[in-house]
Amino acid sequence: MTALLLILIPLIGGFTAFFIKEEKLVKMWSLAVAFASLAVMSYGLLFAYNLDNKVFVAEWLPQFGSSFALLMDGVSSLLCLLTVVAYPIIFASTWKSKYTAPNSFYGLMLLTQAGILGVFLAADGLLFYFFWELALIPVYFLCSKWGGEKRIAVTFKFFIYTFVGSLLMLVGLIYLYYQTADASFSMQSLYEVKLTVTQQAWLFWLFFIAFAVKMPVFPFHTWQPDTYEQSPTAVTMVLSALMVKMGLFAVVRWLIPLFPAGALMFDNVVIGLSVVGMVYASVLAMQQDDLKRLVAYSSIAHIGLMSAALFVNNESGMQGAMIQFFSHGVNVLGMWIVVELIERQFGTRKMSELGGIAQKAPALAILLVVVALANVALPLTNAFVGEFLMFNGLFKFNIWYAAVGGLSIILSAVYTLRMIQKVFFGNENAVTVNTTEINWYEKTSLVVIVAAIFIMGIYPKPVFALVQETVTMILGIFK
Amino acid sequence: MSITEILFWFLTAMAVGGALMMVTSKNPVYSVLWLIVVFFAISGHYILLNAQFLAVVNIIVYAGAIMVLFLFVIMLMNMNADNEPQKNIWLKIAGMIAGGCLLLVFIAAIRQTEALQIQKVNTGGQTGLIHLLGKTLFTDYVLPFEISSVLFLSAMVGAVVLGRKGD
Amino acid sequence: MTYFQLRASYLTIMNSIIDLVYLVPLFPLIGFLINGLGRKNLSKSLSGIIGSGVILASFIVSLLIFNETRAEGFTATTVNLFEFINVAGLNIPFAFQVDQLSALFLLIITGVGFLIHVYSTSYMHEEAPHHYARYFAYLNLFVFSMLLLVLGANYLIMFIGWEGVGLCSYLLIGYWFKNTEYGNAARKAFVMNRIGDLGFLLGLFFIIQQFGSLTYIDVFARAQGAGTSILTVITLLLFVGAMGKSAQIPLYTWLPDAMAGPTPVSALIHAATMVTAGIYMIARSNILYTLAPVSQTLVAVIGLATAILAATIALKQNDIKKVLAYSTVSQLGYMFLGLGVGAYTGAVFHVMTHAFFKALLFLGAGSVIHAMHHEQDIRKMGGLAKKLPVTHWTFLAGCIAIAGIPPFSGFFSKDEILVHAFAAEPFGIIYYVIGLAGALMTAFYMFRLYAMTFKGTFRGTHEQEHHLHESPWQMTVPLIILAFLAVVAGFVGIPELFAADAHKLEHYLAPVFAASTDIAETHPVSHETEYILLAVSITLIVVSILYALNRFSKKPETGEAEGFGKILANKWYVDELYNNIITKPLNGLGAFSNRFIEKSGIDGLVNGVGKTVQWGGRQLRLLQSGQVGNYVLWMVLGVLIFFVLAITILNK
Amino acid sequence: MPINYYIFLAIALFSIGVAGVLTRRNAIIIFMCVELMLNAVNLLLVAFSKMHYENVVMFNPTSPVGTEAQLFVFFIMVVAAAEVSVGLAIIVMMYRNIHSVDVNFLNRLKH
Amino acid sequence: MNLILISALWGIVMMFSGLFIANKSTAKTIAVVGALVLLAGNLFDLSGKMIIDSNFNGMLQYDKFGLLFLTVIVLALLFYFLLSGKAIQEVGNHSYEYFALMFFIMSGIGLVALFNNLLILFIGIEIVSIPLYILTGADKKNLKGNEAALKYFLMGAFSTGIMLMGIAFLYGATGSFQVDKLNLTANDNFTIFLVIGVVMIMISLAFKVSAAPFHFWTPDVYDGAPTVFTSFMASIVKAAVFIGFLNLFMNGFGTITGKWQLSIAIITALTLFIGNITAVYQQSVKRMLAYSSIAQAGFMMFAIFAVNDMSKQGLLLYAAAYCLATIGIFAVLVKMKDFTIEGFNGLAKKEPLIALVVTVCFLSLAGIPLTAGFFAKYFVLAAAIKTGTYLWLVIFAVLMAAVSVYYYFRVIQAMYFKEGNSEMAETSSGFKGLLVAVAVLIILLGVAPNLLLNWLILY
Known part of the structure; x- marks a missing residue:
């Protein structure tokens, strides 16, 4: 039931939001819906983490072998948790942002949530594809309507880019469907398909491109900085904290289990691209002046590590990647909140125009520094655990990948510290002279994130326990 | 060479020649007349092929009614060789080549089949007689026969809709 | 009570002292939290007292521990706190190891640290109260990290402290954050340390691969069975880490710049404790190096x-x-x-x-x-x-x-x-x-x-x-x-x-x-x-x-110095050299990537596809010439082509 | 006569029709060429009808084989007649508007 | 049979109504009633109760697929009349005649959907085509209309010639016009006739469904014809010809797929390519929709390419989705003052409901999930994938689908994200209600396609 409720609550809540014209009211409604999802998820995770709650199956399109099947296994509960945690934070931290037609904005945001949760939960190929697109459409409208100056072209590129990818996946999915013994889209049947190596190789790419665009893996990434830059920050948070996880998650749940031979065949290609992407994105991040672009490139670098780690075919990398799913989501959320606060207050995101904010807004500065340190994976922050394990996994796979990828550790320090210094340190200037401290709910949002950063950084064991079954499953498939 | 063969070749020459003349005539009126010649030749073939009814219908309907209609329209518009629009010479050549190629490809394809070389058609037979055709038309082919009326109706409506002046 | 009972109870206490080793880093952590969170509400004297007091407390516990380790026949004791990472057969507990080496370092860190804290209470008195508290918070955090570094029972805990002290060094060098110069120095320190850290980290991965564990006891016990070449690689990589942290060629240039921080910081971090972490690490891994x-x-x-x-x-x-x-x-x-x-x-x-x-x-x-x-x-x-x-x-x-x-x-x-x-x-x-x-x-x-x-x-x-x-x-x-x-x-x-x-x-x-x-x-x-x-x-x-x-x-x-002296005064121009062979090329590469590879190359390719489609649309629509003759010609050509195709298939 | 001859004749007429459509600009002539194509088809159908009849008639002299093709020709004529009426109506309508039957004259619709 | 009969008769009724009723606007009402009667007749067909219960010596065959398909078409016609009836009346002075012609076309569609004899197919297609030539030229004073009618007519007649040639050769090879008696095998004496016949019929049908490279008439005719009739042509007629296409190739040529599958594949690819790529540059929404209809035809060609049970389902769903969306969009387009994409700028602010419906329609055309268009594409692609060969064609198709997103979304962008002052004629609340019904149907089919497809299995 938890699984079903998780999708239904934001779905219904989202549709309802369209009819609430009053701005304040719709904000409160959305926050309430977000908290309701959080409550359901927490209850499910803490008190009812059993088979009944993890699985839901209803009839949908029986004659085509597709059913409305949901499965909440370890990694998907982790990502669902991330989603339901992120949404209240997003709503709270952007409480003060003004949007024209707020009812549509919040309605679409909640629909996106439903789509994302659906992606994480779907246990049926066709249903998965459905949610995959459902998550994309509202985001398209959100970015195009409420974004920056170049929003239409940029979002459009993003949309078509991801759309191409998902259509290729659809082709692969249908092909796979015909290979199943019982003509079914259910995850189980798809897993059991016996494919030749050639078939796997083909299908692997059909699926992988879809996921690679979403993640995004170098060189499919160019939509990402532009889109992040142009989107309203609330949407950027959804995009980077949650939607990129869709791609990574899909690799875990769909790509590797379906085509283990394909994954093994192309592991060097994928990891190579990812590692190149890590360094490349880090180098580019050093060049950015716009805060959003900086975070975007930094995110590409981090995603690169995760995607590489998913293919190293060892437990260390896999576990690390999964814990990093959550950590990256939390950290990048924190980064975006800071960016949002800065942009709202100073009307600019250019680092060259900012400076000295720490003098008048120390709380913001400190919270940012913590988040930024998590971004550079300092020990005892959540990202360290994941990155350590991922690098270890990568190292086991091939020493040189780890060594080259490791450069991003250094570079991440370079650009992150540069950002901190340019924005927060130094002397005040005309733009920042009237800095005011953040208010209590913004602070609370950030404190929640910081708390998550430390708790997971110091005691990651519960997360490991949660994702263990998935990891074991995948490694079992490889064997 | 039997009389049938002589007739065949004569009619063939007449048909092809007429067709060519129709296509190449500058004056539209000549074209119509040459086309009527072709129709007569084809009707002759019909008779050779023992399709007497069709031969008659062809002359009445095609050479008689339809071609008169064409002629009527051409006269109405007062067309002659002088105001006949001419295509670009290259386009004409392209058109000729395309038509010629079509012919060549067909012939090349069909020539290969040996079965066709020995397949003969003779004169004589019952098929084309009107009583047989009539019986079939009003039993087996009653549906197309009836439904043709819809076609004519719509053609009629069309002629009214398009042809009426003043609106 | 008999003598033996007394003796027994004394031993119990003493054992529990070793078990209480977590107090040593805990006190500075508490000091950090109090000073950090309450920095706006604490008076200067109070934050000074808290800051120094917690270190004193740690020093006292360290003394007791040191006393214990002096006992004849004392063997290294591991204190497990909680499970940190236990993945893929790799068990890394959050554990402390108390032995002679760590006890000695505890004394140095907390002892010298305490003196420097006391010194700071006066040296920093010109600062505003919340900055004053911030200073002590950083300092406490540093002591905490340094203690983690020396107390860890495995390389990962050492690495946590290792990076932690790097962070505190960064924070303290850039303590006067209004000054951009200081900020640059702080960044330089952190980044150079990071370069070393990458080596350290790779060393750790080699250790994991070779020994399946990061715990000192396991690693050292298994070291004698390992091949020399692999040990050489491991030790060299670890030494890269030490180069960064302990300012050795070629990663030493950050340390002189680090003098941008307050002087007590230089005394504590950049002289007495942090920079000796590399020595501690090698001394700790002595068996690996000996082999x-x-x-x-x-x-x-x-x-x-x-x-x-x-x-x-x-x-x-x-x-x-x-x-x-x-x-x-x-x-x-x-x-x-x-x-x-x-x-x-x-x-x-x-x-x-x-x-x-x-x-x-x-x-x-x-x-x-x-x-x-x-x-x-x-x-x-x-x-x-x-x-x-x-x-x-x-x-x-x-x-x-x-x-x-x-x-x-x-x-x-x-x-x-x-x-x-x-x-x-x-x-x-x-x-x-x-x-x-x-x-x-x-x-x-x-x-x-x-x-x-x-x-x-x-x-x-x-x-x-x-x-x-x-x-x-x-x-x-x-x-x-x-x-x-x-x-x-x-x-x-x-x-x-x-x-x-x-x-x-x-x-x-x-x-x-x-x-x-x-x-x-x-x-x-x-x-x-x-x-x-x-x-x-x-x-x-x-x-x-x-x-x-x-x-x-x-x-x-x-x-001003002249001649050879000028070269010395300008530090052999090493900073300039680094600037020219590393920083500038890297920035150039970045700018090149940003401008050409990213914008014209990859994005150009992506946009190029879109542009090609648009161009194709512009060109293809010209087929639609508006002339019936052309349309029919296309059709006839189509007929021809499909004919030939069909016949070719037939003849195959 | 071998059936081939009739086929070739029909194809020749058909091709001449096609060539006519391609080479002429007068809408009426083009339409007439189309009529020529239809007649070629008619001839072909009659020839095939005869061919199939010949193949069966030895075994079954009263077989109705071949009738259907001749009826088909009949219907083609019917349809052609209807088409001609509509077609000429369209051409006349056009002539009323632009006083020309040149198909190239009208090319507002393109690209 | 009911449907063919009733539509023919209702066509006559419309003609005579025009004679006796002076009021122009009654035409729509009578037509809607006619459509309802058609629907009833079709439903009786479906349940096997026919006025003339005969298959005319095998001339027709009442398979549930064809009948169900006709239901979809009749429903689409009903929506079309309801949404665009007024616009039809306004085209010229002959409103009753226009409706009559459309009813005649419906009877032709009935023949095309149910034929079992090539003669019926031929006559059906002619009954569909000839009135269309007239409708295209209905706006007599409009030179564009004239041009379109002439082009359509000349090329249509030409393609008729090709089709007849094909039929003649097919007859030469088999000696029969009955589709179910063709009994085609690849090793006949007359294989060459067979191949020529199949190719020529394929080409002429490809012409009728506007598949490349025989599509050239489409943009000009769709653009030149009065917009309401374009809507009719692009939706109902096109879908209907496809059903004939599929029936013939499935029942008639299904045994010799090797002879024509590659050709169809090439036509499909060309159609997708030309349709989509050319549409990208169009500035007029009407012309863009013309190219888009070519592109959509490319997708429907997959059903013919695959000829299996999936392609039946796919084509059925595709017809429904495509007709609904096209009729919805054209119904709005007719009311627009400016047919260019800029003409849609800022429509969402002025008419949020209409903009929403148009968006849903475009999303459906683009094949975005949750709309009927997604499942339509899904099924035809699935049908093609099921054949197990030509996977490249499917991949090419999805790439082209992505291109299609480009031009469909331009309209959505214009409506929602661009500032502008789009002008639109007054719309009644009934009209809006109907539009919403169209959108709801599209989404309903997009969520639960088996509402429609179950019928195929149940009956």
Whole structure:
């Protein structure tokens, strides 16, 4: 039931939001819906983490072998948790942002949530594809309507880019469907398909491109900085904290289990691209002046590590990647909140125009520094655990990948510290002279994130326990 | 060479020649007349092929009614060789080549089949007689026969809709 | 109660003291949290008291632990706190290991740390209350991280502390964040440390791959079975980490820049504790290095090179803190030399004595700077001996100690390293000669510094002279204590030469280095040789001291250096070199990637697809010419093509 | 006569029709060429009808084989007649508007 | 049979109504009633109760697929009349005649959907085509209309010639016009006739469904014809010809797929390519929709390419989705003052409901999930993938689908994200309600396609 409720609550809540014209009211409604999802998820995770709650199956399109099947296994509960945690934070931290037609904005945001949760939960190929697109459409409208100056072209590129990818996946999915013994889209049947190596190789790419665009893996990434830059920050948070996880998650749940031979065949290609992407994105991040672009490139670098780690075919990398799913989501959320606060207050995101904010807004500065340190994976922050394990996994796979990828550790320090210094340190200037401290709910949002950063950084064991079954499953498939 | 063969070749020459003349005539009126010649030749073939009814219908309907209609329209518009629009010479050549190629490809394809070389058609037979055709038309082919009326109706409506002046 | 019952209960308490080792880092952490979170509400005195008090508490616990470890037959004890990472057969608990080495370091860190905290309460009194509290929070956090570093029972916990101290160093160097220069220095420190950290991390991965564990006990136990080449790789990578943290060639340039931080920070972090983490790490992993002679040689060579390079640069520096900074780099080089030649005890011994006298020197420098109102250029000082008597005398003690005049502490530790270096095969004599040259330079520039600062006549402004005054007790008392230690600390390591069995430190640390001692071949130096060496070195040092005193008391160098001196004054232009071969190309690469590869290349390709489609649309629509004839022609061509196609298929 | 001859004749007429459509600009002539094509088809159908009849008639002299093709021709004529009426109506309508039957004259609709 | 009969008769009724009723606007009402009667007749067909219960010596065949397809078509016609009836009346002075012609076309569609004899197919297609020539030229004073009618007519007649040639050769090879008696095998004496016949019929049908390279008439005719009739042509007629296409190739040529599958594949690819790529540059929404209809035809060609049970389902769903969306969009387009994309700028602010419906329609055309268009594409692609060969064609198709997103979304962008002052004629609330019904149907089919497809299995 938890699984079903998780999708239904934001779905219904989202549709309802369209009819609430009053701005304040719709904000409160959305926050309430977000908290309701959080409550359901927490209850499910803490008190009812059993088979009944993890699985839901209803009839949908029986004659085509597709059913409305949901499965909440370890990694998907982790990502669902991330989603339901992120949404209240997003709503709270952007409480003060003004949007024209707020009812549509919040309605679409909640629909996106439903789509994302659906992606994480779907246990049926066709249903998965459905949610995959459902998550994309509202985001398209959100970015195009409420974004920056170049929003239409940029979002459009993003949309078509991801759309191409998902259509290729659809082709692969249908092909796979015909290979199943019982003509079914259910995850189980798809897993059991016996494919030749050639078939796997083909299908692997059909699926992988879809996921690679979403993640995004170098060189499919160019939509990402532009889109992040142009989107309203609330949407950027959804995009980077949650939607990129869709791609990574899909690799875990769909790509590797379906085509283990394909994954093994192309592991060097994928990891190579990812590692190149890590360094490349880090180098580019050093060049950015716009805060959003900086975070975007930094995110590409981090995603690169995760995607590489998913293919190293060892437990260390896999576990690390999964814990990093959550950590990256939390950290990048924190980064975006800071960016949002800065942009709202100073009307600019250019680092060259900012400076000295720490003098008048120390709380913001400190919270940012913590988040930024998590971004550079300092020990005892959540990202360290994941990155350590991922690098270890990568190292086991091939020493040189780890060594080259490791450069991003250094570079991440370079650009992150540069950002901190340019924005927060130094002397005040005309733009920042009237800095005011953040208010209590913004602070609370950030404190929640910081708390998550430390708790997971110091005691990651519960997360490991949660994702263990998935990891074991995948490694079992490889064997 | 039997009389049938002589007739065949004569009619063939007449048909092809007429067709060519129709296509190449500058004056539209000549074209119509040459086309009527072709129709007569084809009707002759019909008779050779023992399709007497069709031969008659062809002359009445095609050479008689339809071609008169064409002629009527051409006269109405007062067309002659002088105001006949001419295509670009290259386009004409392209058109000729395309038509010629079509012919060549067909012939090349069909020539290969040996079965066709020995397949003969003779004169004589019952098929084309009107009583047989009539019986079939009003039993087996009653549906197309009836439904043709819809076609004519719509053609009629069309002629009214398009042809009426003043609106 | 009987004697036995008493004895038993005493043992229980003592055991539980070891179990309570988590208190040592916990106190600074609490101090950090109180000072950090309450920085707006705490008064200055309160934050000072909290900041220093927690370190004192840690020091007391450390003392108890140290006392315990001195017991005969004490073996290394592991205290498990909780499970940190247990994945893929790799179990890394959050655990502390208490043994002689860590206990000694605990004492140094908390002891010197406490003194510096006390010193800071006065030194930083000009700061606004919340910045003051922030300062103590950082300092406490640093102590916490440093304690994690030395207490960890496995490499990962060490790495946590390792990066943690790097962070605190970053925060404290950039403490005055309004100043962009300081911020740059802080970033430089952090990034250079990170470069080393990457090496360290890769080393850890090799260890995991080779030994399946990061826990010291497991790793060291399995080390003897491992191949030399893999050990060489591991040790070299770990040494890269040490290069970063302990400022060795080529990663040393951050340390002089780090002097941007408040002076007590320089004393604590950039002299006494953090920079010795590399030495701690190698001493901790001594068995690995002993089994990898190539790495050992490299450590010695790099150490020696750093020692001599830094010493040459120090000769011509005019910033009081820069001189001390290069001296630190140089002394760290000696320690690595010691490690490289297998004198682990000597290296640790030098860490200890260096902690005392270098902290003393920095604090003394701080006292001078404090008195001079933040003037750091020694060319504008002079004749301060009378105005600042306590500072003067303690500083002098420090100078003598570092110069290596018996019986001050520096003599014993440095001598131990040099003697071992001399004994090393096959380059012993070269090590010794170069090392001695470095020691001479050390003596020279230290006394140049001393003379320029305290001797001669005052060269500053009149106003500065007017305000000259001795520092308050919070600053002088730590100076005195440290001076005392700098003078006497050497006696824990009296060499065999003077008194048999008098090297208490060696006995104390013996269990830690036992495995290495068993393996290493020793080439004992005969007593006669050793006497000669001592005599030569002491004589030369004394001569150079006297020359320096004589020269700089009377005719201080006030101008800019020229000729070769200019190269030295400009630090061999290493910063410029790095700038040209690393920073600039990297930025260029970034700009190139940003402009060409990203925008024109990859994005250009993506947009190119879109543009091609649009272009195609523009061109293709021209097919739609509007002429029926053309349309029919296309159709006929279509018919032809499909015909030919169909017939081709048929004939196949 | 071999059936081939009739086929070739029909194809020749058909091709001439096609060539006519391609080479002429007068809408009426083009339309007439189309009529020629239809007649070629008619001839072909009649020839095939005869061919199939010949193949069966030896075994079954009263077989109705071949009638359907001739009826088909009949219907083609029917349809052609209807088409001609509509077609000529369209051409006349056009002539009323632009006083020309040149198909190239009208090319507002393109691209 | 009911449907063919009733529509023919209702066509006559419309003609005579025009004679006796002076009021122009009654035409729509009578037509809607006619459509309802058609629907009823079709439903009786489906349940096997026919006025003339005969298959006319095998001339027709009442398979449930064809009948169900006709239901979809009739429903689409009903929506079309309801949404665009007024616009039809306004085209010219002959409103009753226009409706009559459309009813005649419906009877032709009935023949095309149910034929079992090539003669019926031929006559059906002619009954569909000839009135269309007239409708295209209905706006007599409009030169564009004239041009379109002439082009359509000449090319249509030409393609008729080709089709007849094909039928003649097919007859030569088999000696029969009955589709179920063709009994085609690849190793006949007359294989060459067979191949020529199949190719020529394929080409002429490809012409009728506007598949490349026989599509050239489409943009001009769709653009030149009065917009309401374009809507009719692009939706109902096109879908209907496809059903004939599929029936013939499935029942008639299904045994010799090897002979024509590659050709169809090439036509499909060309159609997708030309349709989509050319549409990208169009500035007029009407012309863009013309190209888009070519592109959509490319997708429907997959059903013919695959000829399996999936392609039946796919084509059925595709017809429904495509007709609904096209009729919805054209109904709005007719009311627009400016047919260019800029003409839609800012429509969402002025008419949020209409903009929403148009968006849903465009999303459906683009094949975005949750709309009927997604499942339509899904099924035809699935049908093609099921054949197991030509996977490249499917991949090419999805790439082209992505291109299609480009031009469909331009309209959505214009409506929602661009500032502008789009002008639109007054719309009644009934009209809006109907539009919403269209959108709801599209989404309903997009969520639960088996509402429609179950019928195929149940009956």
